[in-house]
Amino acid sequence: MLALIEYLRARLSRVVQCCLGLLALLVLLDALMVDKEHAHTWIEHLPGFWTVFGFVGCMLLIVLSKWFGHAGIMTREDYYDD
Numbered sequence: 843m844l845a846l847i848e849y850l851r852a853r854l855s856r857v858v859q860c861c862l863g864l865l866a867l868l869v870l871l872d873a874l875m876v877d878k879e880h881a882h883t884w885i886e887h888l889p890g891f892w893t894v895f896g897f898v899g900c901m902l903l904i905v906l907s908k909w910f911g912h913a914g915i916m917t918r919e920d921y922y923d924d
Contacts, residue, residue, distance in 0.1 A: 865893065865897060868890070868893045869889065869890030869893045869894065870890075872889060872890045872891075872892060872893045873889030873890055876892075
């Protein structure tokens, strides 16, 4: 597992390019294949809305959980040594 992480970290720009390409492919598939006839709101008719919505939701969840962790959940390493 460590070797995989080091391999991906050494090729970080390529990993980012692959992730952006996958996101673009998902938006394209959503635009072409998902039936939007029964959408409930106008924004659901936009191509790739749910793909972008899911991506932004995941990123927001990651950022907020990191902020929340640094705001008070995480303690210093020598907490129990006192």
